[in-house]
Structures are given as structure tokens and as C-alpha cells.
Amino acid sequence: MIARVACAALQGVDATRVDLEVDFARQGMPAFTLVGLAEGAVREARERVMAALRAVGLRLPPARITVNLAPADRRKGGSGYDLPLAVALLEAAGIIPEGSTRGWFFAGELSLAGELKPVPGILPVAILARDEAARAAAGQPPKAHPEGVSSCARQTDAQPAGVRPADTRSATAGHDGTIRGIIVPKVNAAEAAVVDGIAAYGASTLGEVVAFLAGEGDLVRAVPPGMAQGAGGVHLYDFAEVKGQEHAKRAIEIAAAGAHNLLFIGPPGSGKTMLAQRIPSVLPPLTPADALEVTKVYSVAGLLDAGQGLVSQRPFRAPHHTVSEVGLAGGGAYPRPGEVSLAHRGVLFLDELPEFRKTALEVLRQPLEDGVVTISRAMQTLTYPADCMLVAAMNPCPCGYATDATHACTCSTMQVQRYRARLSGPLLDRIDLHVEVPAVPWEDLRSVKGGTSSAEMRERIMAARAVQTARFAGTHCRTNADLGGALLEEHCRLGTPEHTFLGKAVHSLALSARAYTRILRIARTIADLDGSEPLQVRHLAEAINCRVLDRERM
Template sequence: MFARINSLGVYALNGFSVSVEADISGGLPQFTIVGLPDSAVREATDRVRSALKNLSFVWPVSRITVNLAPGDIRKTGPVYDLPVLLAILAASGQLPVPGPEDAFIGELSLDGGVRSVTGVLPMALAAVQQGVRRLFVPAENAAEAAAAGALCVYPVHTALDAVRHLTGEAPIEPAQPAAFAPGGPRDAPDFADVRGQLEARRAMEIAAAGGHNILLIGAPGTGKSMLAKRLPGILPPLSRTEAVETTKVYSVAGMLPRGSGLVSHRPFRAPHHSVSAAGLVGGGSTPRPGEVSLAHNGVLFLDELPEFHRDALEILRQPLEDGTVTVSRVAGSASFPSSIMLAAAMNPCPCGYFGHPTRACSCTPYAIERYLQRVSGPLLDRIDLHVEVAPVEYADLAGDSSGESSAAILRRVLAARAVQDTRYKGTGVTCNARLPSAMLRRVCRLAPDADRVLRGAFERMGLSARAYDRVLKVSRTIADLAGSERIEAEHVREAVQYRNLDRKYWYTA
């Protein structure tokens, strides 16, 4: 007796179809799973046997062989428990064989309950592409699967629920996809709490308006971390496309809250400086996303930048440039998205007071140089805005007036992003920072005096070709904030000043 049931798997962020085939034949009782299963899949033999008996079904006293096809792709995780149980019931004649447009995923508990699994959204999206019309998933994953659309999702609490639905005894009510509602600025700390720091606040606004990377350099206690943590509050809300991309990453990583649908807020990730290179970009025998992918469409904040391992920082160079991370292993390679805003903060020296107006630095010139060289020139070149955060004046701290709120800044950011959305419509470009070189000259049109200013800065500062492009992109963002179609000289001057600090610290230390 033979039965075939559709299921799904996931590798990296891509779902794929899996055919669960069960064959019951004569011979000594034995239960075997083939098809390149990992240890978690092989352990399904005990979970399925116990669940089936505890649900009062008859366990076939025969030779049972389950094949997970295709056999050349490794199957991982407990996601195949439910389809294996149903395939055995169908092969033994205790259940009608489900149709080709039905698919099943879910982990079983020993009493037949169906537990949540990871990677449901990528699998649901793959199911739509494969022509599946009805997907049975753990109840806790139903909202996530329903977000795929074009799919009837049935939430299953126990394996018995699926059996009763298939026999027509007790049909399951399909899950309804929830309306997507992106989170707003109220979910992040407010810039109104920041006293003083007008220059740094302006730089954060430019970074948010154009999606630019930013580095904050200053003494301890000047508010670098405070500024960075408020950056998500002035970023535009997630679009539905961005929410789906981000949710896929969190789904595969197993970091979606139970019962939740799409991620509604831009991620903000702040890993500790002890994080490894694999922790930042992802890895493992079965590749999993790292911090740079978990921050996709959001902010990756690296506090105390020079304290991070040098190999971890250097491995960020390619993701920052390309917006994707490729993890290569013997069994294959996996790509994860990494379209992020990098916000970094650091002290100017080990003690933190090099260049401080009132406190003396206790570091030797060699110690300062060694500290600063932990951040390489190529990485600095990929950061658009270098901002010096000065100590806060007493009058700003003691005064009654608060700073400008995040809501007020957000209005200007949204206006600038609206200009960019119109400009880049149909091109796939989302903001000025993602502008490809092929479009740069057409989009960043310079006034004659602006061209002279940029030429002088390029020759005087010895800018690289990458730095030149990034100055142009920042100038374009400043012009958008000012409502100017053409980039003027004052826009270029402001953009160039954000490239001075690497000359001040790194080239003179």
C-alpha cells in the first residue's frame, strides 16, 4: 500500500516542495525514513508512532518506508512530522489520500498536538508558486502563512483536526490574512529627549532621509548611543514588500513571536562587540542569517566600533556594498539580504578624551593610532557620514526646552523620501543610498558652482572613486530635504564636511 502527500521545506530563505511517500509492505515491523534526512527528521519515527497511538489510530505492524523526495536535497527540522503521520494513515487505509493541491507542515508532540515550526512564510510563498491551494500549518503559524496570499491556510491544533477535516467530519475554518499595518515612530525613543547636538541631529536626519550609513565619533557621555537608538523613529514605515522580506528572515531564524504575521517595524539590531564574524553575517552547517540580515530594511548599530573583532568588521564590507550576504558551504551556498543602514559609534581614543575641550587625554600617540587603526580605511570609505559628537553644554542640559521631536523630523524625512519614490519609480531603487553608479550622473545633476566645489574637494582631500560617489549621494539627499531639484554648492559643501573626520583622526593620529 502506497500514499503520497505534499509538504514543503526551506533552505536559506527559499522554500521548496517535498513529496512525502509512504509504503507499507510485508516483512518484519520496521520504520525507516529515507531521502537525505537530518537527525531531527529521523527522530520523527518515535514522535509519529507515539502520536498515532495516542490518537487511537492503528499502527501498522508491517515494514514502513517513508521517502522524502527529492532525495538530493537535505531535509532538516521536525516540519515533516504531520505529513509523515498522514501519509502512513493514508497508506494503511485509515484516511483518504489528500489531493495534489493540499500540502502539510508541522511538528508533532507525543500526544498528537501540532507545534509551530520555523520558515513557514518562505514555505508558504513556495507553495503558491508550486500550485498548492490549501496549506495545513500549525495554528501558531497560521497568521504568518496567510500573509503569503493566494492560499487557503488551515490552522491545525492537533493531527486529529487535520484527519477530521480530510474525512469531512469536522471542517477547519480557514485563517483570514490580517491587514498589514506598519509600525509608526511611537515605537522608538523620541529625539525630543536629546538635548543640544544640533549638528549630530542634522546628520541623523540626512542619514534617515537618504538611507545612508553614519559613524558617530565623540567622548563618552556625549549621546552617541542615544542618538543612534532614536534613528528608527525617523525612518519611513515599512512597505508591505519590505515587511515580507524582513519576515522571511525572522521566520527562518525562528525569531517571530508566536501567532504573529508580518513584521511591522523596521528592525534595530545592536549586537555586542564580542560577536563573531559568523554571528554578524550568518553561517553554520545549515546556513542561518546573521545580525546584518536580521537588520535587513532597518538599522544595524555597532557601538564601540573599534572593539569589534577585526575579521568581523572587515567581513561587513561586501554586504554594505552589495546588499546581500552569500554564505558558501561544501553542500552549497545560501544568500541572505542585507540592505541595511549601518550606524556606528566610537570614542576617538582608548580613554575617550582625545581632542576633548576640557579633559586631558591620557593615551600615548601610539595607543591612539593603534586604537583607530582597528577600523580600516575601506570600511570607513563605505560609511557616508562621519560626524563628531561634541560634549553637551551645561545650558542645554539644564534648560527647560526640549529638542525637536521625532515626529517633526519624520515629516521632513517622509517628504524627501516621497521625492525619491517618484524619481526612482519602476527602477527598484528605494533611496539615494541605493543609487547604482549607472544612474548616478543622471540623477545627481550639479550646478556649475557645485561642480567646482566638488572638484576642489576631490583634489584637496584625495577622495576615492567610492567616496566621490557617496558624496554625490549625500548631496542629492541634502538637496531633496531642501526641496531642490538641482544640487547646489551649499549642498555639496555640507556633504563634503561629513568626510573630514577620517582625515582628522585616521590620517593624523
């Protein structure tokens, strides 16, 4: 007898359908053969599954077993095939009713004691199951290729606490290809439940799944936890705690309003890291669609907490300067998202920027421009989202005190040049704002007056973002940082005074074409914060003032 069970393989942050087929032949010498381009963890599933079956009191009769993972030309990895393999073996052996697995997606790792253990990437699998359910309802055949980012909303349809396969089959399933739902480890159930339009069930042991499929037990449908912390979440840091540094706060407000990249330059102890840590507190809250995108990345990376649903706060990633190219951009023998993808829709903070390896920094050039990371290998090409706001910090010189009036700099001109040369011109061109962060005066440190709070800054930033959302409706742009081509010309028109002013600046500062574009984008954001539709000279002047490295070339 041949049994077929639906499961999935991960490709980047998306899942593709895999049909796990089992041929259970009673004739011939007993054997177990696994085919279908399976990697090590999948090949080892046989030992885990056989031990788990014995642990729950089930034994397979002697047979010649052939397992195929179709399509056979696509690589499969991970331990999530344990559960689908176990139920397929049981159906092929006649231990559970024929057809009881039809319409279900399965994913999960089995322990030797028969317990179901969590696996990464459950959210993309749930999205795949939801999409296949929609196609089946429309009479379309299953699609084997990922469809990209899907939208998500909280489930609102009520469901009885315990549902048997017979109950579900009578309502939604049959032999017409209808998808009934997805069965996963209980720890992953909340993650799968955030996808609207597909029923997600969690189980603790293989025995529970077998009883459920045999119609002898119940599984509880998981309820989506949603974004429990509300719109903006609870932030540990607030800009009200920052004394002084009003110029740096203004730069952060501009950067956050337009999703621009930002570089802090200042001596040690001036508060660069302190400022960067508070940037997520002023960013607009994640929309449900953005939260789903972020959660998919963290699901694939295996970084979701047990029982967690959607990620509710914008990510803040701060890798150490010893991070490798693969650690930043992603990839590896078993590809995983890198730090730039884990910061998707959030902040990637690189402290002590010149201390990072130059080869590691250079891999950021394409993601910062395109918002995605494409990893090409001989067997596959993966794409990870990487639309993040880069925030970096550096000292002005090796000793750190070149711009500090209270300390003497001990660096020679050649040392400073070598230090700055660690950052390539193309990389700096992709950073919109370069801002000096001077040492905080004693008077500001002892001041009892609090600074501008994150709530006040966020209110102005969200107002500017709302203007951009309305402006770019129906286009590929989300924020001013995405402006380019015809849209840049349309929304950054200059009058005669503005054109003359900017022309002089471009010639005197020897600005590149990319730097010119960045200045226009920043000026557009400053005008949005100012409530002004036309760009004015003062907006351009402030934008140029936010690019200190350009001024140093004079």
C-alpha cells in the same frame, strides 16, 4: 500502497517543494527506512510520529515502511516534517481516505502527546503554496526552485469559519493538481494567513488534522492579523527627548532620508547610543512588500512571536561587540540569518565599533555594498537579504576623551593610531557619514526647551524619500544610497562652480573613488531635503562636512 504528501524545505529565506513519499508494504519483515538526505531532526521524526499516533488512538499495522523525501539530492532539516510524515503514513495505511491529502501543504512538529508545535519558516512555505496554486490554475507544472521575494497584501475574501475537506474540494480542488491550502500548527496560522491567495488552517493536535482530512471535523481558516500597529507603529523613543546635538540630528536626518550608513564619533556619555536608538522613529513605515521581506527573515530565524503576522516596525538590531563572523553575516552548521539580515530594511547598530573583532567587521563589506549575504557551502549556496542602514558609534581614542574639552586625554599618538587602525579603510569608505558627537554642555542639559521631534523629522524625511521614489521609478535604485554608474552621473550633474569646488576637496583630502561617490550621494540627499534639483556648492560642502574622518587626513 504509496502515498505522497506536499511539504517544503527552506533554502535561505525561500522554500522549495518536497514530496514526502511513503511506501507501505504489508509483505516482508516490518521495518522503517527513511531516505532523501535527511538531517538529524528529520531522522528522529519516526519516534515522535509513532508516539503521537498512539497518543491520539491510532496504530499502524505491521508493515515494511519506506519514506522518501524528494528530491533526494537536496538536504532537509528541521522538525517541520513530522506532520506530513504522520498524515502520509495514515493515508498509505488506509486509515484516512485515499487522496484526502492531495492538494494540501503540511508543516509542523509533533509532541509525543500528539500536539502540534510551531516551527520556523512557515511564511516561505505559505508563499510557495500560493505560487504553486497560481501555477496550477494557469496549467503550469510545479516549480521546485525558489522564486525570490514575493509581494503580499491582506486577504479580503470571506470564508466560512469552519470548512471541511469536502466543502473545499467541491469548490477548488480535484485531481488536476489544484492546491487547496496549507495546514500548520495553530500558533503558526496567523503567520501563514498573511499570504494572499492561499487558505491557511491551524490545528492544535494531530487528531484535529486527521478528523479534518477524513471529513469528520472542521478546521477554522486563519485570518491575517495584518500590520496591527498601523503605518509607523508605536516607538518607545523620540528625538524630542534629546537635548542639544543639533548637528548630529541633522546628520541622522540626512542619513535616514537617503538610507546612508552613519558613524558617530564622540566621548563617553555624549549621547551616541541615545541618538541611534531613536533612528527607527524617523524612518518611513514599511510597505507591505518590505514588511513581507522582513517577516520572511524573522520567520526563518524563528523570531516571530506566537500569533504574529507581518512585522510592522523597521528592525533595530544592536549585537554585542563579542559577536562572531557567523553571528553577524549568518551561516553555521545549520544556516541561519545573521544580524545584518535580521536588520534588513531597518537599522544595524554597532556600538563601540573598534571593540568588534576585525574579522567580524570585514564580513560586512560585501553586504553593505550589495544588500545581500551569499553563503557558499559544499552542498548548497544560500542568499539572505541584508539591505540595512548601518549605524555605528566609537570613541575618538582608547580613553575616549581626545575631543572632550572638559577631560584630559591620556592616550599617546601611537595608541590613538592603533585604536583607529582596528577599522580598515575599505570598511570606513562604505560608511557614508562620519559625524562628531561632542559632549553636551550643561546649559543644553538644563534647558526646558524640547528638541526637534521625531514626527517633524520623519515628515521631512518622507518628503525626500517620495522624491527619490519618483526619480528612480523603473530602475534598480530605491534610495540615493543605491546610486551608481550612469544613474549617478545623470542625477548628480555638477555645474562649473560645483565641479571646481569638489575637485579641490578631492585633491586636498586625498579622497578615494568610493569616498567621492559617497559625497555625491550625500549631496544628492541634502538637495532633496532642501527641495532643490540641481546640486549646489552648499550641498557639497555640507556633504564633505559630514565626513570628519576624511578631513582628519589633511
